[in-house]
Amino acid sequence: MRHTISILVSNEFGVLSRISGLFSGRGFNIESLSVAETLDAKISRMTIVTRGDDKVIEQINKQLNKLINVIKVTDFTDEEHIERELALIKVTSNPESRAEILSIVDIFRAKVVDVSPRSYTVEITGDEEKINAMTELLRPFGIKEIVKTGRIAMARSPKQK
Amino acid sequence: MKKIGAQIFIDCLLKEGVDTIFGFPGGAVLPIYDVLYDAPLNHILVRHEQGAVHMADGYARASGKPGVVVVTSGPGATNTVTGIATAYMDSIPMVVFTGQVPTALIGNDAFQEADIVGITRPCTKHNYLVKSLEELPRIVKEAFYIATTGRPGPVLVDIPKDVLMAFADVKHPEKITLESYQPNYKGHPGQIKKAIDMIMASKRPVVYAGGGVILSNASDELQTFITKLGIPTTTTLMGLGAFPGTHPLFMGMLGMHGTYCANMAVTNTDCLIAIGARFDDRVTGKIDEFAPFAGIIHVDIDPTSISKNVKVDIPIVGDVKNVLKELIKGIPGPKGVKEFKKNLEEWHAQVTGWENTHKLSYKQDPKGKIKPQYVIEKLYEATKGDAIVTTEVGQNQMWAAQFFKYDKARTFLTSGGLGTMGFGFPAAIGAQIAFPNKTVIGIAGDGSLQMNIQELATAVQYKLPIKIAILNNMVLGMVRQWQEFFYDKRYSHTCISVAPDFVKLAEAYGAVGLRAKTIEEVEKVIKEAMSIKDRPVLMDFKVDQFEDVYPMVPTGQPLNKMLLV
Ligand SMILES: Cc1ncc(C[n+]2csc(CCOP(=O)(O)OP(=O)(O)O)c2C)c(N)n1
Numbered sequence: 001m002r003h004t005i006s007i008l009v010s011n012e013f014g015v016l017s018r019i020s021g022l023f024s025g026r027g028f029n030i031e032s033l034s035v036a037e038t039l040d041a042k043i044s045r046m047t048i049v050t051r052g053d054d055k056v057i058e059q060i061n062k063q064l065n066k067l068i069n070v071i072k073v074t075d076f077t078d079e080e081h082i083e084r085e086l087a088l089i090k091v092t093s094n095p096e097s098r099a100e101i102l103s104i105v106d107i108f109r110a111k112v113v114d115v116s117p118r119s120y121t122v123e124i125t126g127d128e129e130k131i132n133a134m135t136e137l138l139r140p141f142g143i144k145e146i147v148k149t150g151r152i153a154m155a156r157s158p159k160q161k
Numbered sequence: 162m163k164k165i166g167a168q169i170f171i172d173c174l175l176k177e178g179v180d181t182i183f184g185f186p187g188g189a190v191l192p193i194y195d196v197l198y199d200a201p202l203n204h205i206l207v208r209h210e211q212g213a214v215h216m217a218d219g220y221a222r223a224s225g226k227p228g229v230v231v232v233t234s235g236p237g238a239t240n241t242v243t244g245i246a247t248a249y250m251d252s253i254p255m256v257v258f259t260g261q262v263p264t265a266l267i268g269n270d271a272f273q274e275a276d277i278v279g280i281t282r283p284c285t286k287h288n289y290l291v292k293s294l295e296e297l298p299r300i301v302k303e304a305f306y307i308a309t310t311g312r313p314g315p316v317l318v319d320i321p322k323d324v325l326m327a328f329a330d331v332k333h334p335e336k337i338t339l340e341s342y343q344p345n346y347k348g349h350p351g352q353i354k355k356a357i358d359m360i361m362a363s364k365r366p367v368v369y370a371g372g373g374v375i376l377s378n379a380s381d382e383l384q385t386f387i388t389k390l391g392i393p394t395t396t397t398l399m400g401l402g403a404f405p406g407t408h409p410l411f412m413g414m415l416g417m418h419g420t421y422c423a424n425m426a427v428t429n430t431d432c433l434i435a436i437g438a439r440f441d442d443r444v445t446g447k448i449d450e451f452a453p454f455a456g457i458i459h460v461d462i463d464p465t466s467i468s469k470n471v472k473v474d475i476p477i478v479g480d481v482k483n484v485l486k487e488l489i490k491g492i493p494g495p496k497g498v499k500e501f502k503k504n505l506e507e508w509h510a511q512v513t514g515w516e517n518t519h520k521l522s523y524k525q526d527p528k529g530k531i532k533p534q535y536v537i538e539k540l541y542e543a544t545k546g547d548a549i550v551t552t553e554v555g556q557n558q559m560w561a562a563q564f565f566k567y568d569k570a571r572t573f574l575t576s577g578g579l580g581t582m583g584f585g586f587p588a589a590i591g592a593q594i595a596f597p598n599k600t601v602i603g604i605a606g607d608g609s610l611q612m613n614i615q616e617l618a619t620a621v622q623y624k625l626p627i628k629i630a631i632l633n634n635m636v637l638g639m640v641r642q643w644q645e646f647f648y649d650k651r652y653s654h655t656c657i658s659v660a661p662d663f664v665k666l667a668e669a670y671g672a673v674g675l676r677a678k679t680i681e682e683v684e685k686v687i688k689e690a691m692s693i694k695d696r697p698v699l700m701d702f703k704v705d706q707f708e709d710v711y712p713m714v715p716t717g718q719p720l721n722k723m724l725l726v
Binding site: 010013025066069070071 | 283463464465
């Protein structure tokens with residue numbers, strides 16, 4: 001099963017390679033990884049999407065916690081949370097297809113961020129399903145390139161009672 | 162007052178209570194060596210950096226204090242890797258300091274530059290590159306703290322030469338706090354209660370103790386716990402000495418070359434109490450059939466060890482010593498204990514039965530070749546077990562584990578996790594330096610010994626009366642045994658009969674060399690070796706080449722499927 005794990009780490013050099021080294025050294029897989037500073041510049045957040053049965057996920061959590069630079073590990077899987085990813089999609093366009101592409105972009109509330117005579121570059125944000133759905137609709141026009149950020153996640157605030 | 166970095170570094174070591182370091186100089190650490198010239202520190206000059214790390218490791222295993230190593234950058238640093246990985250696998254507290262090229266040159270492929278922090282990341286508990294002199298005292302303090310607390314392990318600190326040569330007026334921190342590193346020492350009371358209940362309800366309990374008991378200095382507590390309840394006990398290779406080897410409740414080691422009794426007991430137990438052990442594959446055999454009838458209790462300070470290989474019913478994360486104290490407190494009163502022991506009678510009878518059916522054994526033909534096991538037994542008799550024994554890797558290691566009895570913790574030093582040939586001899590040097598007045602015996606194979614034989618010079622230089630006992634079978638014995646059993650006796654590249662004359666070699670280094678070719682000579686040689694007090698002795702025992710280690714659980718088989726003599 002797929003898990004989105006958020007890791008707070010001290011913002012020191014080499015931390016990323018400690019984490020990625022742990023995954024590769026122990027044969028855990030990484031589907032995506034994103035890193036950035038938090039509000040506190042001394043701390044970074046990594047969001048890793050990984051896959052594994054319960055035993056593997058338990059090991060991943062424990063092994064991450066064991067690293068000296070890791071402050072906190074949260075597995076979002078069983079928690080109410082929001083996930084987002086951003087994708088840039090460069091799609092072939094010509095006079096006949098432009099209108100249709102633009103309407104797809106519109107439906108998904110995406111944006112055209114670059115235009116050339118033969119292509120549109122579309123920016124879309126959302127969860128994986130949304131990005132996949134749009135990708136599939138654009139595919140018949142000819143996708144030249146896709147770049148994705150990898151997933152980020154945040155716990156939902158508790159609802160007021 | 163401003164001081165040079167190298168002096169500040171030595172001050173840091175002294176503040177940590179370090180009195181002995183193992184090292185080898187070079188360009189990047191010249192500033193340190195200049196300060197060492199008249200520093201109040203015992204520096205042991207090795208002949209190869211791998212030797213330095215194994216010595217520091219042996220020193221740490223024997224004494225419980227962290228081992229300290231200083232080497233230069235580049236090749237000096239890379240030569241430490243096997244030693245560090247060895248210590249890492251066995252959770253040995255150690256701090257390794259490597260010189261590094263000056264900060265401005267890092268990343269430029271400078272002369273003798275190696276990214277040792279990158280290289281050792283997966284085999285250290287933690288490591289550091291020091292970027293400025295100001296942070297050096299904090300990092301050294303953290304390094305010792307991390308190496309010696311929680312589940313211990315090696316920490317590496319890489320120090321660029323310009324940091325060692327800078328001048329600063331720095332403060333040494335009295336205390337450090339690491340937000341992200343807080344090992345859990347106390348076992349959860351609820352879990353401890355559950356464990357006691359499971360133990361008291363069991364009829365066929367077994368204690369399976371590992372190296373964690375020794376690391377936690379908990380052998381007294383372990384013994385109290387076991388003897389109060391009368392539970393049959395086995396240990397891992399790393400756990401030998403954690404419980405007295407001569408105790409009637411001791412069944413011997415378990416696992417691939419464990420005793421018949423221990424392996425049968427673990428297979429049939431209804432309650433396996435694992436203490437400071439980690440269910441290594443050499444211990445469990447076929448994992449799905451390991452302790453199939455048992456509820457499993459697992460005490461370990463490292464949460465990652467729990468349920469990693471074997472599903473555990475009652476995990477207790479905590480320091481073994483603390484948890485054992487709580488377990489002892491939780492044992493019910495005399496009435497409960499009496500009833501428990503009564504319920505165990507049948508189990509004890511069964512265990513005794515196993516003990517008597519297949520004892521560890523070998524046949525010594527009085528006219529035949531010397532059997533390696535015989536040598537170990539004679540070493541045991543000669544010392545009455547009062548010695549620190551180190552081993553190399555292979556058959557010699559297994560016979561040393563089987564035929565010498567270890568009554569005390571920290572008297573059997575072996576590379577369990579990594580299985581590093583070349584460990585035993587330098588480890589013996591480290592142990593002898595920690596305990597100058599104890600008898601230290603290095604049990605060796607002729608193959609392994611040659612991997613760090615150069616340290617004979619170190620042992621001679623420091624007048625260390627180490628007794629090296631080579632079980633000289635002229636082959637890479639353990640590999641040969643596997644070829645015999647599993648590769649149709651195709652002895653591919655395991656014959657090492659082209660070897661030095663070890664007696665002459667010892668003499669060439671200024672040590673004593675002795676040889677035994679016949680059974681009569683064995684005791685004579687041992688007696689003579691024991692009388693030498695001012696330099697190392699190398700005993701060359703010409704032993705039977707085709708002797709095998711039994712019992713043996715072939716890989717992939719369950720523990721009760723042993724090959725027996
Ligand atoms: C550094 C290293 N290389 C290779 C091995 C694989 N290995 C395990 S046991 C063994 C044979 C050891 O031979 P020897 O030291 O003569 O001991 P014996 O088994 O004959 O007692 C070898 C090669 C190892 N454990 N360590």
